Amino acid sequence: GNSVTQMEGPVTLSEEAFLTINCTYTATGYPSLFWYVQYPGEGLQLLLKATKADDKGSNKGFEATYRKETTSFHLEKGSVQVSDSAVYFCALSEGNFNKFYFGSGTKLNVKP
């Protein structure tokens, strides 16, 4: 079946540090991959996506590359800010996009 595994948090970094949040997936077909961000008290917002192998999604300084050979979609940012503090979810969807599968989320705390 389909599933997503994320590194456990919380991750605590100082401002301007480099961020990596690991995400690996299991899928029966060729999924699309997503990163969502959730700020306190809010719903999830799409951060970036990639729809096929070797695609790189990017937004607001965040990047993730769809690696089929390692079934991974790690989230990276070169220099985090306090405002990046949130919970980050990795997700995949099946080919027909009817269902989405989410990881358990990784909480990021950025200290000034």
Place this chain on the structure above:
Amino acid sequence: NAGVTQTPKFRILKIGQSMTLQCTQDMNHNYMYWYRQDPGMGLKLIYYSVGAGITDKGEVPNGYNVSRSTTEDFPLRLELAAPSQTSVYFCASRPTGGGPQHFGDGTRLSIL
């Protein structure tokens, strides 16, 4: 710019009571979803709908019911509330043809 609107934002129920969580979207999306998010966990799909009059079960449908009489609305019904249903509930929608989901701000439900 309403997007996906969920009501109520908070609710406390007694065991055995029933209630309906409302979800409406103004983006003319065919696909709609209900998730629950337990503390420290990812999202679990309860039910989804691919269009008016069509619904299907997700990973954790027991104890819930849904209906989809219009494109805009996708209410979630709890018939006999149980403490295990204490959670944050998110509604989401997406357009036909793929792409990311748009989330509401969630309903925090406590059952005592």
